[in-house]
Amino acid sequence: MADTSETNFKAKGWWWRWWCGGVGCGPWEKDQCQSQGEEIFFEEWYSEVVVQSEMIEYHDISGCYILRPWTMAIWETMQAFFDAEIKKMQVKNCYFPLFASLTVLDKDKDHIEESEVAWVTKSGESKLQVPIAIRPRSETIMYPSYSKWIRGHRDLPLKLNQWCNVVRSESNNSTPLIRSLEFLWQEGATAFATKEEADKEVLEILELYRRIYEEYLAVPVLKGTKSEGEKFAGAVYTTCVEAFVPNTGRGVTGAAAHCLGQNYAEMLDITYENEKGETAMVWQNCWSYSTRTIGVMVMVHGDAKGLVLPPKVASIQAIVIPRPSKDADAQAIFDACLKPVEELSEAGLRVEADLRDYYSPEWKHSHWELKGVPLRIEIRPEDLKKKQVHCVRRDSSAKVNIPMVDMAKEVKDMLDKIQQNLFDVAKQKRDASVAVARTWDEFTVALSENRLILAPWCDEQAVEEDVKARTNSEAKSLCSTFEQPELPQGTLCFASGKPAKKLTYWGRSY
Structure with a gap:
């Protein structure tokens, strides 16, 4: 296992010097820095921390990354929330193939940059007569089926969503979880009889995206519209939630919901017979968010020690660590760590104990701080005597002792305060920028x-x-x-x- 001690981080040089004074300031004090140099250091910090914290691992194909369980747990938490909410809106999940034919993709050539499409040109040793595209997005893969399934007004609305991966060839340098060759996302594709229905859904979906960022990831966002020049190709208009990373002074489009109008309906002949017996074209939307959300969270909350995870998405909300002294009964302290895990788990919290006896408590502190666990619960000899636990917050390093008898309520309250504080601090820094x-x-x-x-x-x-x-x-x-x-x-x-x-x-x- 990699050495994640503070001493090792200092030995890395550039990372520690940047955060601790090598350029004269911390990451938020931009007026004291040369901004270009700071951004370079930040990008190096980011690339290092997502690996050292066991979020991702590099793959042997450039632009592709392995998403480790620490990342997938965050994705699954957001997925569970969003999936439940869209089902309340009568959206149903489906799955369409990864591949698109040249014929179908050619119909959307005005909206898809040729440079972003990856192609399959061989099958085994045989060269394909017609290359097959790997989906960069799915409009032209999904919508031909819509033209078959939608015949009359009773077939509307048609609301589908899929959880999948997409591949986009990027001319820019890739950044893990922010911009990559392959990434995970959800993409909704809906069809309505009227523009009013489509407009209403766009705003409903955008509000869900705001909730993902602000309520789960504790990242403030701006809700609004993109300009004509920046809107989704093929859309009538694009709405977005826009995040901002003060460290680099760059915006990030966190998620988007697009009203496609009748552009694709006309292109792919998606028509239906309305109540008057007349032929009409549907109104369509598409909307998506991706694993980019997780990268934004890392950039906004991370610090010199590594990740800082909001409790709502952390797969481990509290880690229990024994801290025996030389003269104490070490086994009794190790055994005492099991009670908080059991009690807090029964209260619905995600809690584990680090009982590895081949690592020092100091090593464990640095390790779990790097991984961003919101709360560290320690049991020392004096805690055992006083029937209490010693808690250390990841966001503020604040320390407090709480009685074991009130532990579940106190820990829940503390996690709620950490979640809110992360959002409040991020918003203050965004607004100050x-x-x-x-x-x-x-x-x-x-x-x-x-x-x-x-x-x-x-x-x-x-x-x-x-x-x-x-x-x-x-x-x-x-x-x-x-x-x-x-x-x-x-x-x-x-x-x-x-x-x-x-x-x-x-x-x-x-």
Whole structure:
């Protein structure tokens, strides 16, 4: 097993120097750092911590990663929540093949970048006459069947979802759990008789995505719409939940729900007979979130010691560690660790004891801190005498002794406070990163500081393209929130000088 002691981390050099003063500050004090250097260090920290904490392992194919149980447990927790919620909305799970024919994919050529599609060209030793595509997304794989299944208005709405993997060839450098060749996701694909039904579902799904981030991962997000230039190819409009990583000054589209309108219905002839006996086209949506959610959580909450996991998604919410002294009855202390595990497990908490006697308590502390376990429960000789346990919070390092008799209630309350505190701290740091820019000069200064920029905009695609060109593709619009701040009359667009129509968040992004 890898040495996860603090001493070993210090020996790694760049990681420890960055967090502990090598560049003059901690990760959040961006005004004291050279932002470019800080981002490089952060990316190295991130790549190191997801391996050392046993979240992922590198695979021999570039851009592919092994998701270890520590990661899959988080994914399964989110999956259980989301799957139950969409079933309340009468969405049913299904599965469509991984492969798509060239004929089908060619119908969607205007919406899929050829460079992102991976192809199968051989079967055994034989070269395929027609290459087979591995799905980068599933619209053109799923929707031909919709045209068969939907005949009349009684066949609507049709609401399907699948949990699957997709493969996308990436021209950019891959980042584990953020951008990779293959990743896990869910993708919903629904069809309705009216636009009003489709619009309503988009907002319902987007609210579920907000809940995943804010209630489970403790990551604050902005809810809103993408610009015309940034919307999903083939959609009438795209809504999103947008996260922000203060460490790097980059936005992340955490999940998205798209109204496709009747674009695919027209393309693939998905029509039905309505109540009047007339032929009509369906209205469609698609929506998805992926294992990117977990990468965002790591980036937002992680610290010098490694991961910091929100209790709601941690597969181990509390770890019990014996701390015998030289003169104490070590076996009695080890045995005493079983009671908290039993009692807390019966109370519905996910708790384990680390009773390995070949590792020191100090090693165990560093190990479980690296893995981000929300709460450490220690039993020392004095705790045994006083019939108490010693608790240490992962988020704040706060320590408290609690009586064994009140243990379940106290630990539950503590985990709730950790969950809320992680969200509150993340929101404070996100909000502190926001800069309001009313002019181009203010915008470029804020961009150089890696800020999340709120700026008035004329909402013209040509202007956004000009912003990208003037910043060498560094900046783009991220999200226009549903709840718009007040826009004073006469406000001008920061980039064009034309009358502003909305306030939009801008910045760098993953």
